Amino acid sequence: MLWWPLLPTLILTAGALGLLLVEAFRRPGSASGMAWGALGITALTLGAVGALVGHQEIEGLYRMVRWDPPAFWLSLTILIGTGLAILLSRHYLADQGMERGEYYVFLLLAAAGMLLMAVAADLLIVFLALEWLSFPLYVLAGFARPRLESEEAALKYFLLGAFASAFLVFGIALIFAGTGLTNLSDLAAWLKHPDPGAQPLVWMGGALLLVALGFKVAAVPFHLWTPDVYEGAPTPVTGFMAAATKTAAVAALIRVFLVGLGPAVALWSGPVALMAAGTMLVGNGVALMQSNFKRLMAYSSIAHAGYLLMGLLGDPALAVPGLMFYLLAYTLATMGAFAVAVGMVGPEGEDQSFRAYTGVARRAPGIGTAMALFMLSLIGVPPTAGFFAKLLLFAAAWQAGWIALVMVGILTTVISAYFYLRVVVAMWMGPGEPARLPKSDLWVRLSVALTGVGTLLLGVLWLMFGGLSL
Amino acid sequence: MASFPILTWMLLLPLIGALVILGIPRERVGTIRWVALGTSLGVLALGLGLLSGFDLSQPGPQFVHHWDWAPSIGAAYRVGVDGISLWLVLLTALIFPLALMASWSIEERVKEYMTLMLLLETGVLGVFLALDLLLFYVFWEFTLVPMTLLIGIWGGPRRIYAAIKFFLYTMAGSVFMLVAIVALWLLSRPLTGTGTFDPVWMAAHLSPLLSPAAQRWLFLAFGLAFAIKVPMWPFHSWLPDAHVEAPTAGSVILAALLLKMGAYGFLRFNFSLFPVAARDLAVPLALLAVVAILYGALASYAQDDFKRLVAFSSVSHMGFVMLGLSALNPLGVQAALLQMINHGLSTGGLFLLVGMLYERTHTRDFRELGGLWKVLPVYGGILMVVGLSSMGLPGLNGFVGEFLILLGAFGSAALGPAARGLTAAAALGVVLAAIYILTMLMRVLHGPLQDRWRGLPDLHVRELAIMAPLLVLIILIGLYPLPFFAAMQTSIQQSLSVFTQATLAVR
Numbered sequence: 001m002l003w004w005p006l007l008p009t010l011i012l013t014a015g016a017l018g019l020l021l022v023e024a025f026r027r028p029g030s031a032s033g034m035a036w037g038a039l040g041i042t043a044l045t046l047g048a049v050g051a052l053v054g055h056q057e058i059e060g061l062y063r064m065v066r067w068d069p070p071a072f073w074l075s076l077t078i079l080i081g082t083g084l085a086i087l088l089s090r091h092y093l094a095d096q097g098m099e100r101g102e103y104y105v106f107l108l109l110a111a112a113g114m115l116l117m118a119v120a121a122d123l124l125i126v127f128l129a130l131e132w133l134s135f136p137l138y139v140l141a142g143f144a145r146p147r148l149e150s151e152e153a154a155l156k157y158f159l160l161g162a163f164a165s166a167f168l169v170f171g172i173a174l175i176f177a178g179t180g181l182t183n184l185s186d187l188a189a190w191l192k193h194p195d196p197g198a199q200p201l202v203w204m205g206g207a208l209l210l211v212a213l214g215f216k217v218a219a220v221p222f223h224l225w226t227p228d229v230y231e232g233a234p235t236p237v238t239g240f241m242a243a244a245t246k247t248a249a250v251a252a253l254i255r256v257f258l259v260g261l262g263p264a265v266a267l268w269s270g271p272v273a274l275m276a277a278g279t280m281l282v283g284n285g286v287a288l289m290q291s292n293f294k295r296l297m298a299y300s301s302i303a304h305a306g307y308l309l310m311g312l313l314g315d316p317a318l319a320v321p322g323l324m325f326y327l328l329a330y331t332l333a334t335m336g337a338f339a340v341a342v343g344m345v346g347p348e349g350e351d352q353s354f355r356a357y358t359g360v361a362r363r364a365p366g367i368g369t370a371m372a373l374f375m376l377s378l379i380g381v382p383p384t385a386g387f388f389a390k391l392l393l394f395a396a397a398w399q400a401g402w403i404a405l406v407m408v409g410i411l412t413t414v415i416s417a418y419f420y421l422r423v424v425v426a427m428w429m430g431p432g433e434p435a436r437l438p439k440s441d442l443w444v445r446l447s448v449a450l451t452g453v454g455t456l457l458l459g460v461l462w463l464m465f466g467g468l469s470l
Numbered sequence: 471m472a473s474f475p476i477l478t479w480m481l482l483l484p485l486i487g488a489l490v491i492l493g494i495p496r497e498r499v500g501t502i503r504w505v506a507l508g509t510s511l512g513v514l515a516l517g518l519g520l521l522s523g524f525d526l527s528q529p530g531p532q533f534v535h536h537w538d539w540a541p542s543i544g545a546a547y548r549v550g551v552d553g554i555s556l557w558l559v560l561l562t563a564l565i566f567p568l569a570l571m572a573s574w575s576i577e578e579r580v581k582e583y584m585t586l587m588l589l590l591e592t593g594v595l596g597v598f599l600a601l602d603l604l605l606f607y608v609f610w611e612f613t614l615v616p617m618t619l620l621i622g623i624w625g626g627p628r629r630i631y632a633a634i635k636f637f638l639y640t641m642a643g644s645v646f647m648l649v650a651i652v653a654l655w656l657l658s659r660p661l662t663g664t665g666t667f668d669p670v671w672m673a674a675h676l677s678p679l680l681s682p683a684a685q686r687w688l689f690l691a692f693g694l695a696f697a698i699k700v701p702m703w704p705f706h707s708w709l710p711d712a713h714v715e716a717p718t719a720g721s722v723i724l725a726a727l728l729l730k731m732g733a734y735g736f737l738r739f740n741f742s743l744f745p746v747a748a749r750d751l752a753v754p755l756a757l758l759a760v761v762a763i764l765y766g767a768l769a770s771y772a773q774d775d776f777k778r779l780v781a782f783s784s785v786s787h788m789g790f791v792m793l794g795l796s797a798l799n800p801l802g803v804q805a806a807l808l809q810m811i812n813h814g815l816s817t818g819g820l821f822l823l824v825g826m827l828y829e830r831t832h833t834r835d836f837r838e839l840g841g842l843w844k845v846l847p848v849y850g851g852i853l854m855v856v857g858l859s860s861m862g863l864p865g866l867n868g869f870v871g872e873f874l875i876l877l878g879a880f881g882s883a884a885l886g887p888a889a890r891g892l893t894a895a896a897a898l899g900v901v902l903a904a905i906y907i908l909t910m911l912m913r914v915l916h917g918p919l920q921d922r923w924r925g926l927p928d929l930h931v932r933e934l935a936i937m938a939p940l941l942v943l944i945i946l947i948g949l950y951p952l953p954f955f956a957a958m959q960t961s962i963q964q965s966l967s968v969f970t971q972a973t974l975a976v977r
Contacts, residue, residue, distance in 0.1 A: 362579070365579075365581075365582060372615075372619075376615065379641075381611050381612075381614070381615060381641075382607065382608035382611045382612055383608050383612065387608075387611075391648070391652065394648070394649065394652055395652045395655065395656060398649070398652055398653060398656060399656050406649060407649075410645040410646065410648070410649055411645075413641075413645055414638065414641050414642045414645055417637060417638055417641050418634065418638060421618075421634055421637060425622060425630055425633070425634065428619060428622065428623055429622040429623055429629065429630050429633070460539070463539070463540035463542065463543060463545065464539050464540060466542060467540055467541075467542035467543055468542040468543060
């Protein structure tokens with residue numbers, strides 16, 4: 001029995017619990033020490049992930065977890081999202097009067113659950129990881145208590161999340177009832193020579209799993225919680241949910257559908273294609289009407305779930321690296337955009353309407369340039385990372401014959417250009433002097449700089465140093 | 471010469487200039503302007519070096535710089551220049567310093583402005599130099615961003631509307647081209663292992679394998695992106711808005727260079743990659759071109775705004791270019807290529823002149839202008855020459871291009887029995903051009919002069935320096951076009967020979 005695939009999860013969990021102990025005994029006051037501690041633990045975990053990079057495949061814990069190249073990329077993306085969320089939270093919490101150290105503990109615990117999802121090779125681990133990452137997020141969504149929107153977000157997220165978990169458990173139970181299996185590789189082997197009598201149970205179970213994971217990844221028609229939760233949650237948490245939670249949910253989709261139910265692709269590809277098309281259309285379509293940045297990013301997050309689902313259907317040789325890179329590019333651009341949004345929040349309160357962004361680039365061209373880069377990457381304009389990511393997913397879907405889906409994808413991409421550009425327009429072309437300016441917060445500035453450089457160069461670098469062969 | 475990657479330096483130099491400008495404090499406006507101008511003059515110097523080392527007899531790309539930057543997907547950084555791109559590259563290198571000189575009057579956010587202009591220069595040069603489809607697409611889309619910002623930040627009253635319209639229109643076409651590029655790449659993967667984005671390889675090995683229907687779809691996907699950029703009727707409606715709202719230098723670059731990217735795309739990619747489809751679709755293409763010629767000319771005549779008039783005249787002129795290209799014979803294509811340069815010089819010049827007038831009068835409305843020759847004799851003379859060049863007066867450059875395009879279209883085998891009718895209709899466009907240009911000259915320069923324009927200063931040295939190279943080239947090409955044809959001849963003949971072979975194989 002090997003523990004290596006669990007190493008990152010274990011380090012992060014141990015660190016988080018240690019941090020919780022520290023929080024219990026530390027003197028009240030600034031929580032910046034906790035932020036430093038959380039950053040250190042994240043870096044340490046990143047080191048552990050890096051140490052595992054060379055290994056092609058390690059199974060462990062009675063074949064319930066598995067380390068493979070996708071696990072590396074997913075873990076990397078999740079940890080990058082986590083580190084950036086910590087950077088963004090430091091001054092945001094202080095400005096909003098909610099500087100409590102347990103915030104970082106919850107953040108790290110959620111990330112640990114996500115890392116577990118990245119290595120899941122068994123339905124039970126998928127369930128465990130999903131619950132593990134969700135519970136801290138419910139708390140984090142309501143962290144801005146007593147702000148009503150935040151409490152509403154937490155409650156909504158919790159109720160719907162619990163509902164989705166029930167679907168997941170029931171789906172797993174049906175599959176287990178039909179096959180006696182929870183291991184995903186065994187399930188795939190079983191599906192190659194299925195027992196006809198037990199098949200309907202497996203199909204029903206698979207459908208329930210799709211619903212549950214569709215909820216987590218914010219796919220239409222299970223997306224309705226997203227805008228309210230995103231708007232109500234503290235802004236760094238929203239960024240974390242949009243980026244890292246999305247990555248973990250896609251990890252679950254890859255593990256369950258590409259690995260476990262892979263041989264039955266003909267059965268689930270139709271529903272997933274419908275979901276993908278609907279998600280792209282609704283996400284991008286409704287985003288057109290938003291005038292609040294956080295709600296815009298919520299619909300953007302839904303829209304990108306659609307592109308990711310399309311990738312799930314693609315030719316795996318292109319789609320799996322494509323999905324990995326897409327998640328990384330999406331995480332950088334999204335966290336970058338949220339970094340700019342957090343930078344706009346001062347002690348005087350938070351206003352995320354487009355009006356608050358008007359003319360900002362006139363006084364802060366660096367921030368304006370970075371935001372333009374993030375929006376261009378989310379549209380998919382070269383040479384940003386988002387372009388190469390979209391290119392690969394479109395290629396993968398086209399190769400697998402999903403031509404109509406690719407058409408939906410490119411048309412919605414054009415639609416998305418309009419609403420992403422509105423942010424650029426507000427910042428760069430809005431008339432008059434800005435109402436407020438980004439605060440000079442080094443932690444936020446650092447996040448903007450890192451994500452900005454990453455968004456600009458990563459696509460080219462990734463392809464230069466291996467690309468598909470990684 | 472091979473050891474010095476001159477083309478890569480042409481692409482890098484503006485980027486370096488932009489980085490230098492980013493390091494200059496924003497108050498030092500003068501320094502920023504001079505650095506930008508110096509950079510673009512450096513590019514021009516490299517361009518002249520290119521011209522002196524160019525081998526006329528060689529049809530293929532020269533000064534090639536190749537680097538397999540993404541081996542896992544078979545994408546390469548590959549730049550080169552041949553007879554088709556040579557003049558467009560040089561036009562780009564020439565227009566940018568002129569546009570930057572014309573931007574001296576920009577006072578607001580100069581640092582951002584100059585940075586974007588230099589980024590745009592890299593983008594445009596990249597489009598003309600790229601010999602790899604992915605690289606081409608990257609540059610193609612990349613030009614969109616600085617141009618949108620230039621229109622949206624420094625433009626006129628409806629700048630935001632115009633900027634977004636420009637972005638969305640272009641993007642809507644480009645994504646189809648992207649899908650077509652992806653499809654070609656996927657088709658090439660079984661043949662090469664990793665796939666390739668090399669259009670020369672595709673033309674030789676992939677195109678013959680495509681069914682006529684597949685060729686037609688791919689032709690249309692590429693063609694839509696290019697047709698919007700040219701713009702061909704009925705995809706032109708972004709153009710008047712973008713041109714009118716853009717700052718002067720933006721209009722100049724848009725007209726002189728960005729529109730050429732579309733026509734260049736047709737010639738470089740559509741015709742060589744999908745020859746069968748090109749042959750089949752030559753007549754519809756020519757028909758749209760003729761509609762554009764007539765529509766642009768009539769719309770131009772109906773304008774009261776000087777800048778709008780020039781914008782619509784662009785639609786008409788680019789119609790001539792597309793007609794020449796769709797003739798698919800050496801004469802028509804060569805003339806079309808020359809006409810692209812001519813249009814860059816004369817319409818670019820007209821936009822510059824509109825801008826110079828606007829800076830003095832703050833109006834572009836013909837109803838408020840008139841009689842200006844009396845107060846601005848030098849301006850009037852230059853406007854006359856550039857206007858007549860745009861009209862196609864014999865002895866100036868426009869005549870050579872338009873006349874040979876008509877000649878090429880008339881004798882075109884690809885256009886078949888429709889050739890004569892289309893040519894006759896297009897010839898009507900020449901007459902209409904005379905009407906709207908002469909009306910424009912009349913309404914600006916002649917007639918009663920309003921009192922408030924008395925005492926307007928005539929062109930000063932900087933403005934004369936901007937116009938001088940354009941005037942020299944307008945007259946030079948008009949009187950002695952031979953060297954310009956000589957450079958493009960072999961490349962065009964080669965690209966069309968590939969085309970005729972493929973067509974013959976189908977017949």
